[in-house]
Amino acid sequence: MWSRWRDALLRFAETRLPALTRYRQAEPLPIRLHARRVYILPTRFGLAFAVLLLAMLIGALNFNNNPALLLTLLVIATTMIGFHHCVGQLNRIELRSVGADPVHAGQPLRLKLSFHAGAGADRPHLVLDQDRHRTQLSLAAEADGEAEIVLPTQRRGRMPVGRLRLWTPYPFGITWAWSVLHPDVQVLVYPRPDAEAPALPLGDPREQGQRLRFPGDDWHGLREHRTGDPPKHVAWKPSARQERLLVKEFADPQSHAVTLDWQALQLEREARISRLTRWVIEARDRQLTFRLRLPGIELGPGSGAGFAAACLRELALLP
Amino acid sequence: MSAPLDRGRYALVLALDALLLGGHLHWMPTPYAAWLGFLLLLAAWLSRHQVRASGALVRLPLLFLTFGLLVYAAGSPIGREGGSALLGGLIFLKLFETATARDARITAAAALFFSMIGFLFGQGLLLTVYFCMVAIAAFVLLHVVSVGEGDPAAAWRDGLRRGLRVGARVTVAALPLTIAVFILFPRLSSPLWGAPWDATQGKTGISDRMRPGQLSALWNDDSPAFRVTFAGAVPPPASRYWRGPVLWSFDGGEWSRSDLYRGSRVADLRYQPDSVVEYEVLMEPSERNWWFPLDFALQIPEGARLASDGQVTTFRPIIGPRKATFRSAWRYQLDIRPVMGQRWAAMRLPEAGNPRSRQLAAEWRSAHGGDADAIINAALQLFHRDFAYTLDPPPLSSDTVDDFLFNTKAGYCEYFASSFAFLMRAAGIPARIVTGYQGGSYNASGGYWIVRNSDAHAWTEVWLEGRGWVRVDPTAAVAPERINRGSLSAALPEAATWYSEGWGAEWRNRFDLISRYWRQAVIEFDAVRQRNLLQQVGLEDLGWRALGGALVVFGGIGLLLGVWLSLRGMVPAQRDALLVAYRRFGDRLARCGVARAEAEGPIAYGERAAQSLPECAPAILELTRRFAEQRYGESANDPDRSHRQRLARELRAFRARR
Numbered sequence: 001m002w003s004r005w006r007d008a009l010l011r012f013a014e015t016r017l018p019a020l021t022r023y024r025q026a027e028p029l030p031i032r033l034h035a036r037r038v039y040i041l042p043t044r045f046g047l048a049f050a051v052l053l054l055a056m057l058i059g060a061l062n063f064n065n066n067p068a069l070l071l072t073l074l075v076i077a078t079t080m081i082g083f084h085h086c087v088g089q090l091n092r093i094e095l096r097s098v099g100a101d102p103v104h105a106g107q108p109l110r111l112k113l114s115f116h117a118g119a120g121a122d123r124p125h126l127v128l129d130q131d132r133h134r135t136q137l138s139l140a141a142e143a144d145g146e147a148e149i150v151l152p153t154q155r156r157g158r159m160p161v162g163r164l165r166l167w168t169p170y171p172f173g174i175t176w177a178w179s180v181l182h183p184d185v186q187v188l189v190y191p192r193p194d195a196e197a198p199a200l201p202l203g204d205p206r207e208q209g210q211r212l213r214f215p216g217d218d219w220h221g222l223r224e225h226r227t228g229d230p231p232k233h234v235a236w237k238p239s240a241r242q243e244r245l246l247v248k249e250f251a252d253p254q255s256h257a258v259t260l261d262w263q264a265l266q267l268e269r270e271a272r273i274s275r276l277t278r279w280v281i282e283a284r285d286r287q288l289t290f291r292l293r294l295p296g297i298e299l300g301p302g303s304g305a306g307f308a309a310a311c312l313r314e315l316a317l318l319p
Numbered sequence: 320m321s322a323p324l325d326r327g328r329y330a331l332v333l334a335l336d337a338l339l340l341g342g343h344l345h346w347m348p349t350p351y352a353a354w355l356g357f358l359l360l361l362a363a364w365l366s367r368h369q370v371r372a373s374g375a376l377v378r379l380p381l382l383f384l385t386f387g388l389l390v391y392a393a394g395s396p397i398g399r400e401g402g403s404a405l406l407g408g409l410i411f412l413k414l415f416e417t418a419t420a421r422d423a424r425i426t427a428a429a430a431l432f433f434s435m436i437g438f439l440f441g442q443g444l445l446l447t448v449y450f451c452m453v454a455i456a457a458f459v460l461l462h463v464v465s466v467g468e469g470d471p472a473a474a475w476r477d478g479l480r481r482g483l484r485v486g487a488r489v490t491v492a493a494l495p496l497t498i499a500v501f502i503l504f505p506r507l508s509s510p511l512w513g514a515p516w517d518a519t520q521g522k523t524g525i526s527d528r529m530r531p532g533q534l535s536a537l538w539n540d541d542s543p544a545f546r547v548t549f550a551g552a553v554p555p556p557a558s559r560y561w562r563g564p565v566l567w568s569f570d571g572g573e574w575s576r577s578d579l580y581r582g583s584r585v586a587d588l589r590y591q592p593d594s595v596v597e598y599e600v601l602m603e604p605s606e607r608n609w610w611f612p613l614d615f616a617l618q619i620p621e622g623a624r625l626a627s628d629g630q631v632t633t634f635r636p637i638i639g640p641r642k643a644t645f646r647s648a649w650r651y652q653l654d655i656r657p658v659m660g661q662r663w664a665a666m667r668l669p670e671a672g673n674p675r676s677r678q679l680a681a682e683w684r685s686a687h688g689g690d691a692d693a694i695i696n697a698a699l700q701l702f703h704r705d706f707a708y709t710l711d712p713p714p715l716s717s718d719t720v721d722d723f724l725f726n727t728k729a730g731y732c733e734y735f736a737s738s739f740a741f742l743m744r745a746a747g748i749p750a751r752i753v754t755g756y757q758g759g760s761y762n763a764s765g766g767y768w769i770v771r772n773s774d775a776h777a778w779t780e781v782w783l784e785g786r787g788w789v790r791v792d793p794t795a796a797v798a799p800e801r802i803n804r805g806s807l808s809a810a811l812p813e814a815a816t817w818y819s820e821g822w823g824a825e826w827r828n829r830f831d832l833i834s835r836y837w838r839q840a841v842i843e844f845d846a847v848r849q850r851n852l853l854q855q856v857g858l859e860d861l862g863w864r865a866l867g868g869a870l871v872v873f874g875g876i877g878l879l880l881g882v883w884l885s886l887r888g889m890v891p892a893q894r895d896a897l898l899v900a901y902r903r904f905g906d907r908l909a910r911c912g913v914a915r916a917e918a919e920g921p922i923a924y925g926e927r928a929a930q931s932l933p934e935c936a937p938a939i940l941e942l943t944r945r946f947a948e949q950r951y952g953e954s955a956n957d958p959d960r961s962h963r964q965r966l967a968r969e970l971r972a973f974r975a976r977r
Contacts, residue, residue, distance in 0.1 A: 173466070
């Protein structure tokens with residue numbers, strides 16, 4: 001209930017008060033934190049602690065017990081100076097780069113962030129979170145550091161990293177300081193592979209040797225010369241015998257060359273993408289050579305992880 | 320949500336509780352404090368052997384035992400002592416359900432509160448410093464459980480090291496702010512609500528009841544009862560009787576005050592003008608209603624009351640330190656004309672009991688007739704001849720006077736005063752008991768007299784025809800040195816000398832002087848003093864608004880100073896001792912004119928330095944080579960740090976010769 005209200009209020013604020021919420025908008029890297037964008041509030045323990053301190057203060061004043069007052073004031077003053085240490089933890093931290101290896105939708109994305117901590121104290125306890133997902137990192141002063149946060153993915157395509165919150169309970173857990181990191185970075189999410197896809201549509205085994213891919217590496221036969229054939233392919237000896245110009249032809253037998261064709265699938269759009277994704281993965285894992293035909297694009301034939309990644313990328317980015 | 324507490328961090332909770340207990344030993348009933356210590360050890364043992372004791376089967380019995388012991392030792396769980404002890408017990412019981420960082424935080428907060436409770440029982444300088452240390456320890460614990468929460472157990476040591484640094488640094492940096500706010504924070508001129516719970520039931524100091532054996536607790540109590548600064552001449556030691564409650568009624572075992580027989584003003588007082596002294600009394604909180612003026616008070620401070628028997632009372636118990644000016648005459652005659660009802664009250668005895676004493680008194684009466692002096696002399700002779708002064712007398716049976724006079728024959732002032740007054744009454748001479756203090760020691764460095772609780776005393780007054788109330792101190796008949804040198808030296812003539820006279824006394828005096836400064840500067844600082852102080856710096860009576868302004872300004876300055884102080888030092892120390900040593904090595908070379916260039920590696924730098932400083936070239940090259948090896952070579956990952964440490968030492972020891 002409360003969180004819904006809060007979100008609504010925030011959305012309203014962001015549309016109506018752009019100046020106030022500018023540090024929540026996406027911004028290009030590097031993002032450098034400074035005191036004006038670091039916020040601080042008491043933790044729940046801090047609130048209880050404040051009530052306790054108030055009780056101590058009133059008690060000490062009432063009984064005119066000066067040593068007790070001295071102790072209470074010392075605790076209050078220590079807490080207050082702690083506020084500055086708390087903010088100082090986030091101050092001068094720089095987010096330098098954000099990236100992730102692509103994953104399929106539905107799989108957890110490991111987002112890697114690299115930070116640099118500026119001058120000041122060490123930052124032993126920073127927490128980076130987004131909704132319920134969090135990770136902890138520590139940075140030494142004037143040094144670089146890496147953090148990895150695991151985020152969920154839902155949809156294929158380019159996923160904006162979104163708002164991350166960097167916060168710390170340092171030094172005493174009485175207050176927490178936070179700042180919003182909203183890098184203008186998108187990471188690629190591959191489509192979700194179809195879990196119940198039929199087997200990969202391999203070529204008909206009977207057609208073996210008939211479906212060829214030209215040119216290839218294996219010797220295939222001779223054929224008549226056509227204009228444009230490279231002279232080094234001319235088979236001079238047979239040509240002399242036959243009295244016409246013959247050319248050596250090389251071809252790869254294409255029994256394993258799979259064509260993954262968008263048009264061949266009679267499915268709903270996302271289901272097609274999902275099935276093709278599954279097949280691409282399968283073809284990659286079986287180290288097959290395949291081609292991928294999508295509306296307007298044809299990839300391949302090709303094989304290997306690089307080619308599969310290119311295919312997955314196209315699938316992910318399909319409108 | 321809160322992370323579970325590993326054993327290392329749990330040990331810190333234990334350590335904080337141990338510190339806390341140490342600060343409360345001075346008031347806590349011993350069996351109860353011992354029980355809390357046992358709880359601590361038990362929790363430590365359970366944690367060490369990784370026994371989980373979270374079940375109600377363990378905690379409930381512990382709770383009941385704690386509560387039972389509390390009632391046994393402190394009397395009741397309400398009131399100041401009982402309530403505080405209860406809170407302490409709960410904090411220690413919390414050890415058995417401290418499993419998460421959140422529990423540890425609660426303990427730290429409770430420790431701070433309980434530290435403040437400690438000041439209800441004492442406000443000395445040492446105690447204040449101690450509890451400030453406890454506060455630092457609480458902050459260290461807060462740091463260790465909040466920062467690095469959820470780290471593997473091994474990390475708590477780093478956390479502790481960092482926590483000690485951060486906690487101590489921030490707390491020390493908080494001192495300017497604390498002091499500024501302490502001076503400027505508005506004080507209440509009168510409390511919002513009453514005195515601490517059972518202020519009148521405290522047990523230190525002199526009470527208005529006397530049962531032989533009761534004062535003895537005071538002998539060991541060396542704390543100051545009050546301090547006196549004489550304006551002029553100082554009365555001789557034998558006349559330094561500080562008059563407290565006057566006891567009229569005797570029920571066979573106990574003497575008590577009775578308001579029935581006391582007039583509201585002194586009826587008839589004659590004194591010698593040359594014996595009048597004026598002095599200022601600085602009273603420690605006694606939680607009682609009486610002052611102890613020098614016998615006999617002529618002029619008392621406002622708000623006090625002088626009863627007909629010479630006792631000076633206040634309307635409210637003295638719960639904070641109080642200062643007042645008195646005038647007394649130490650040679651005086653009181654009530655030469657008898658006061659109505661007093662004679663009767665001073666003759667009353669219980670119907671039965673102590674038959675042998677009564678018989679003895681009757682014998683004296685028949686032997687000497689109406690000669691009161693002779694009867695008094697007979698009694699004093701008896702004491703002088705047969706009795707011994709001791710601070711550790713044997714216990715008395717129900718007929719206390721008989722048992723003391725005819726059996727044990729050893730005791731201290733209370734015993735003598737009690738039996739003497741009984742004998743006098745039985746012999747027909749009006750007598751009453753006066754309690755208070757006798758003596759006092761001079762603090763030369765502070766120029767004041769200090770009367771300690773161990774100077775507590777009891778003596779008697781008898782009413783004689785034509786002379787009024789005359790002070791008779793039967794203790795003087797037994798141990799005259801008690802009157803001149805104090806109770807401890809009377810009881811332990813040899814052992815006590817260094818303590819009360821030699822270098823021990825000197826140190827004690829010095830410490831007492833510091834305590835007095837502390838008392839005047841901190842403990843007694845109140846609304847009036849605050850105003851006086853502000854007037855001195857020109858902020859005269861500007862009222863609350865000016866005070867608030869000053870508070871904001873000076874508090875702000877203090878805060879900024881603290882932030883600057885604490886953050887300045889937080890630039891992380893180079894933890895790599897080898898690198899630090901190498902930098903110093905470079906600094907030494909730079910002083911000889913060979914500064915290391917920004918992008919110059921150690922080896923190139925070493926070679927260049929060796930060329931410029933041929934005299935120590937071999938040393939430079941050798942150190943450089945080893946540094947490169949230890950820092951960048953295979954050895955850099957060697958877990959054995961001794962080589963690196965040795966190299967760091969040698970690098971530090973390097974001196975370039977030109």
